[in-house]
Amino acid sequence: MRSYIIRRLLALIPVLIGISLCIFLILQLIPGDVISGLLGIEENPELRAQLEKKFGLDQPLFKQYWDWISKVLRGDFGRSFRTDKEIFPEIMSRFKITAQLTFMAAFISCLIGIPLGILSALKRNTWIDGIIRVIALLGVSVPGFASATLLILFLSLAFQYYSPVGYVGFFENPSINMQIMILPSIILGTSMSGSVMRMTRSSVLEILRQDFIKTIRAKGAPEKVIIFKHALKNGLIPIITLVGMQIGSLLGGAVVTEQIFSIPGLGLMTLTAINQRDYPVIQGCVLFIAFIYVMINLLVDILYTYVDPRITYK
Amino acid sequence: MKTIIGIIKELIKDPMGKIGFIGVLVIIILSVLAPIIAPYDVTEMFTQDKLTGPSSQYFFGTDNFGRDVFSRVIFGAKVSLRVGIISVGIAASFGLIFGVVAGYFEGKVDNIIMRFMDILFAFPSILLALFIVSVLGPSITNTMIAIGIVNTPVFTRTVRASVISVKSMEYIVSATSIGLKPKNIIIRHIIPNILAPFTVQATLALSGAILTEASMSFLGLGIQPPDPSWGSMLNESRKYMEMAPWLVIFPAAFIIFTILSFNILGDSLRDVLDPKLKL
Numbered sequence: 001m002r003s004y005i006i007r008r009l010l011a012l013i014p015v016l017i018g019i020s021l022c023i024f025l026i027l028q029l030i031p032g033d034v035i036s037g038l039l040g041i042e043e044n045p046e047l048r049a050q051l052e053k054k055f056g057l058d059q060p061l062f063k064q065y066w067d068w069i070s071k072v073l074r075g076d077f078g079r080s081f082r083t084d085k086e087i088f089p090e091i092m093s094r095f096k097i098t099a100q101l102t103f104m105a106a107f108i109s110c111l112i113g114i115p116l117g118i119l120s121a122l123k124r125n126t127w128i129d130g131i132i133r134v135i136a137l138l139g140v141s142v143p144g145f146a147s148a149t150l151l152i153l154f155l156s157l158a159f160q161y162y163s164p165v166g167y168v169g170f171f172e173n174p175s176i177n178m179q180i181m182i183l184p185s186i187i188l189g190t191s192m193s194g195s196v197m198r199m200t201r202s203s204v205l206e207i208l209r210q211d212f213i214k215t216i217r218a219k220g221a222p223e224k225v226i227i228f229k230h231a232l233k234n235g236l237i238p239i240i241t242l243v244g245m246q247i248g249s250l251l252g253g254a255v256v257t258e259q260i261f262s263i264p265g266l267g268l269m270t271l272t273a274i275n276q277r278d279y280p281v282i283q284g285c286v287l288f289i290a291f292i293y294v295m296i297n298l299l300v301d302i303l304y305t306y307v308d309p310r311i312t313y314k
Numbered sequence: 315m316k317t318i319i320g321i322i323k324e325l326i327k328d329p330m331g332k333i334g335f336i337g338v339l340v341i342i343i344l345s346v347l348a349p350i351i352a353p354y355d356v357t358e359m360f361t362q363d364k365l366t367g368p369s370s371q372y373f374f375g376t377d378n379f380g381r382d383v384f385s386r387v388i389f390g391a392k393v394s395l396r397v398g399i400i401s402v403g404i405a406a407s408f409g410l411i412f413g414v415v416a417g418y419f420e421g422k423v424d425n426i427i428m429r430f431m432d433i434l435f436a437f438p439s440i441l442l443a444l445f446i447v448s449v450l451g452p453s454i455t456n457t458m459i460a461i462g463i464v465n466t467p468v469f470t471r472t473v474r475a476s477v478i479s480v481k482s483m484e485y486i487v488s489a490t491s492i493g494l495k496p497k498n499i500i501i502r503h504i505i506p507n508i509l510a511p512f513t514v515q516a517t518l519a520l521s522g523a524i525l526t527e528a529s530m531s532f533l534g535l536g537i538q539p540p541d542p543s544w545g546s547m548l549n550e551s552r553k554y555m556e557m558a559p560w561l562v563i564f565p566a567a568f569i570i571f572t573i574l575s576f577n578i579l580g581d582s583l584r585d586v587l588d589p590k591l592k593l
Contacts, residue, residue, distance in 0.1 A: 018433040029449050137581075141574040143525050145532045146566040149548055153555050153562055249438040256440070256529050270441065271533060274448040286445050290436045 001305065008298055019290045020072070023283055024065050068283075077284035082276050087284040091266065095251075095288070098258070098265035100170060101184055102250040106243055108189025109196050114239065116193075117200020118227060124205065132197060139194020148187045148260045167264050184261040188254060192246050199242050203235035210234075236307050244300030251296070252289030324586045331582030337575025345392035352385035357540045365558045375560040377551060386542040387564050393543050394572065397458055398523040404462025405523075406516055409469020414500055416470065417477025428474070431467040439464045443526055444535055452535045460530075461523045472515045476508035483507075510587035517583050521576035528569050544569045 035051050052058040056067055071078065077087035120132040155161040163183050170177040207213060208231055216226055255267030262268075266285060273281035325331040344351065353373075360380040368375045374383035412431070416424040434442070446460035480486060481504070489499050530536030531545030539546060544565040551561030 014429065015432055015436060018429065019436050022433055023445075026446065026449050137574065137577060138570075141521070141577045142570050143528060143573065145529060145545070146548065146569050149552060149555070149562050150566055153559055156556055157559065252438040252441045255444070256532060259533060267441075271444070274444055274535065277448070282445065282448060286437070286441065289438065289441055293438060294436050 005298075005302060008301070012294060012298065015294060016291065019294075020069055020287060021065070023286050023290075024068065027279055027283060028061070072284075072287065077288075078280040080273075080278055080281050082278045082281075087281055090269065090281075091284060091288050094264060094266045094269045095292075097167070097169075097263060098251055098254060098267060101181060101188070101254055101258070101263060101265060102247055104181060104185035105188035105192060105250060105254075106247050108185055109192035109246070110243060112190065113193035113196025114200050114232075117197040117239075118204055118232065120197065120201040121204035121208065122227070132201075136194045136197035136201075139191055139197065141194075142191065144187050144191045145256045145260060147191065148184070148257060151183065151187065152260075163261065165262070167262070180261070180263070184254075184257045184263055188250060188257055192243075192250075195242055195246070196239060199239050200235070203238050204231050207231045207235045233307070237304055240303055240307060241300055244296055244303070248293040248296035251292050252285075321583075321586055325579075325582055328582055328585070330578055331586070334575055334578030334580075334582050337571065338579050341391055341395060341572050341575060344388055345395045348388045348392045352382075352388045354382040354385045356381065356386050356389045356542050358382070365554060365561075367558070368560055374564040375558065377547075377558075377561055378554055383547075383561060383564055386547060387544070387568050390542045390544045390547060390565065391568065391572070393454070393537055393541060394524045394527060394569075397454065397461065397527040397537070398520045401458045401461035401523045401527075402465065402516055402519045404458065405465030405469050405519060406512070408462070408466045410473055410505075410512070412466070412470040413473025414477055414504065417474040418481060418496065418500060418504065420478075424474075427470065431470050434463070434467045439522075440526060440529055443530060444533070447530065447535050452538055454537055454541065457527055457530055457536045461526050464526065465519050465523065468519065469512075469515060472511055473508060476511050477504055480504055480507045514580060514584040514587055517576060517580035521573045521580065524569075524576070525573055 035048055035055075035057065039047060039051070049058070056064055059067070068078075075088055077091065079086055080090075116132050116135070120129045120136075123129045123132075152163075164176055164179050167180060168176045204227075213226060213230060216230055252266065252270075254263075254265060255271050257263070258265045258268040259271060266289065270282065270285040270289070272278075273285060322335070325335055358381065360376060360382070362380070363372070363376050364380040365378055366372055366376045366380075372382050372384065374387060377383055377386070412427050416427040437445070443457075443460040443464045446463060447456050450456040450459065486499060486503055489503055494502075527536050528543065528545035528548075531543040532549045534546070534549065537543035537546055539550070547565040548562060548569075551558070551565075555562045
């Protein structure tokens with residue numbers, strides 16, 4: 001197992017180099033250049049030369065990449081063009097907020113998706129199955145920003161409820177923090193739950209068709225044991241893969257929900273940097289998010305062995 | 315192989331397939347006939363009628379500039395569908411080329427192509443699209459390019475997997491043994507036989523592309539005003555939604571209707587074209 005993890009981590013190196021190269025090269029495509037954007041109308045050759053030297057842009061491309069990546073490896077993501085603050089500590093503090101949102105959303109998604117998925121499989125081709133499948137389809141199809149906007153509208157018109165303005169950390173005031181985080185988590189969680197429901201249904205149905213289930217049933221095992229001990233446990237792998245991928249993409253892709261609810265997470269930080277054309281911050285955020293995404297996928301792979309001991313990594 | 319009419323017939327036998335097919339048809343008709351159906355120009359401002367509720371004059375009311383919401387929503391369908399089709403077209407074309415080359419020739423070429431796709435896969439899709447647009451600048455063309463790039467790896471993987479499975483079939487082995495050139499084998503025998511998963515992927519990718527465009531426009535990085543886009547309409551109207559809820563309800567309803575229709579159609583199409591994958 002340990003050697004498998006080491007091998008997988010080593011295999012990640014070329015992918016991570018590729019990702020960093022990709023981010024670095026895409027930023028070279030900026031029409032005009034970063035310095036023109038910074039200087040605006042104050043453009044003059046002297047100032048330009050000074051700034052180019054400051055940011056190392058007067059160096060050859062390969063040297064620029066090498067300087068950047070060797071700093072990144074030491075945890076130095078550089079400083080923001082706009083605020084001059086160090087980027088990495090900012091990313092870490094924003095990441096905590098996004099991680100809380102993501103895990104709350106994943107919890108809600110599993111809480112809704114797995115039981116309804118099982119129920120749908122057990123009641124296959126009945127009206128209950130029909131309703132659950134429609135709910136799942138709606139979950140997959142309703143964009144988070146549309147449901148969030150409609151939910152905010154509904155709560156304000158029907159109950160005059162407005163979620164608290166501003167962000168308060170969980171350890172500062174858990175109650176207000178929960179009030180702030182619950183709506184976005186519900187929105188993300190319900191929209192994720194559609195896929196979880198569909199995956200659970202198909203995966204449980206697939207397992208229920210297998211011979212070993214027929215044998216267990218013939219031996220007189222209660223239905224509860226068949227479902228939870230055998231069918232669900234064996235059908236968990238695709239569900240774990242899906243939830244893992246969802247967590248990975250939410251850690252960087254919850255940008256729309258964070259924007260709607262003004263949650264100062266990593267997504268909102270990236271979006272603000274994009275709007276302000278703050279390229280070092282964009283570069284840092286995108287690299288960090290891609291790294292987390294790749295690591296979560298690896299974690300999901302490793303988790304398989306705990307769920308299904310038949311899987312061994314040699 | 316099934317003909318298009320045969321597929322449609324089979325599709326509408328299933329109630330869900332029928333709903334999806336009709337839904338998509340309605341969106342296509344609305345977007346094609348938008349200039350005829352829309353009663354007003356999308357940028358025309360009736361300043362005396364700002365934030366007016368739905369009426370016989372303005373079916374979906376007016377916005378804060380006094381523009382007709384119905385006309386903008388209908389033209390929004392045209393924009394969404396255009397972005398969806400072109401971006402999926404870009405992704406499907408590159409995905410087909412890369413996937414066929416990787417799957418057919420395997421070895422080093424396969425390794426290089428697929429590692430590159432792994433890199434693109436390592437980014438959450440909306441983030442990669444936003445990143446590309448942030449570099450190229452927000453515009454309708456760049457939105458299409460960004461969504462096209464983001465979707466390319468999915469097509470490449472789907473096509474590659476299908477090519478590898480078709481390649482081991484006896485008729486391909488026979489075609490190779492009688493000395494047919496790879497180009498001919500690919501065009502005459504492989505591509506026609508991987509069209510089923512490819513079409514299903516394209517239909518599902520369409521709803522994803524429309525959703526990504528709407529999300530990007532919602533964030534202000536997709537279609538730029540005054541061009542109508544459901545995402546930007548929703549975003550612009552959030553400030554007024556309590557006094558003018560119609561500004562939010564109609565674009566949201568159209569986004570949901572469109573994505574739902576494409577997803578239902580995609581699901582049913584998968585059942586018709588690739589029954590092995592039926593859930």
